[in-house]
Amino acid sequence: MKRFLFASIIVAGATGAFAQTPSIPIPPPWESVSVSGTGHSSVTPDRFSFNVGVQTVANTVDDAVSQNNKRVAAVLAALKSAGAQDKDIQTSTFNIYPQQDYQQGKLPRILGYQVTNSITVRSTKVADAGRYLGVAIAAGVNTSSGINFEVADASRGRDQGLRAAFDDAKAKAVLLAQAAGRTLGRALTINEGTFSAPPQPYPMQRAMAMEARADVPIESGTQEQTYTVSVIFELR
Secondary structure (H helix, E strand, O other): OHHHHHHHHHHHHHHHHHHOOOOOOOOOHHHEEEEEEEEEEEEOOOEEEEEEEEEEEEOOHHHHHHHHHHHHHHHHHHHHHOOOOHHHEEEEEEEEEEEEEOOOOOOOEEEEEEEEEEEEEEEOOHHHHHHHHHHHHHHOOOEEEEEEEEOOOOOOOHHHHHHHHHHHHHHHHHHHHHHOOOOEEEEEEEEEEEEEEOOOOOOOOOOOOOOOOOOOOOOOOOEEEEEEEEEEEEEO
16 A cells, blocks of 8 residues: 555656646647658859860880870960960879780780870850860860869859748648648748759860861750758648
8 A cells, every 4th residue: 555655656746747847849740740842943054174184105204204295285375375274274183004015924015105194174264165175175185074064152043942842842741731631830840951963074075187176065054953851840
């Protein structure tokens, strides 16, 4: 009998303690609906970058490097004459590879050397991308890994995309609430995530029989940014 009375006192005390705890304005899981929404915005790229290079092959390292240096210097001079600034041009790779002849049972025999010097060009003058490429190709470029367009300010289009994502989530929540015979209340929590899909690189190759410089036809297009939100709405 004493044990039962002691337990009753503990329960009553615990109940009083919980009664003094401030209520949290979040309904239990069965009083809310959780949804996700997606929104999109399209913005025009405002900068570009491309990587081009010069590859030379000669019997000796000195000859291969010397030939490569002259052609790269011509490419750099042509780009700067076309309007590219020093800060827009950066050496990205410089490699020397021996060209070897492999025969079974024998040591490799060096036939010559291949030298590759690649440079990356970046600029905010998007309209000049094709002209810069044409100038570089005419000056001696014979390798390239493509061109990329980017948006410098990641916040461009953000407001439009986030509003669209929230509206999408809310529309889903209204539909689910109506299906359950309820009405939608306020948004309790909102979590946001962003995914940016840049334009695909534009592959290019040097025309082997190019006699005069010609601007490379380039289209920057638009960059689509995708915004996602996860929202928990109150059900009434």
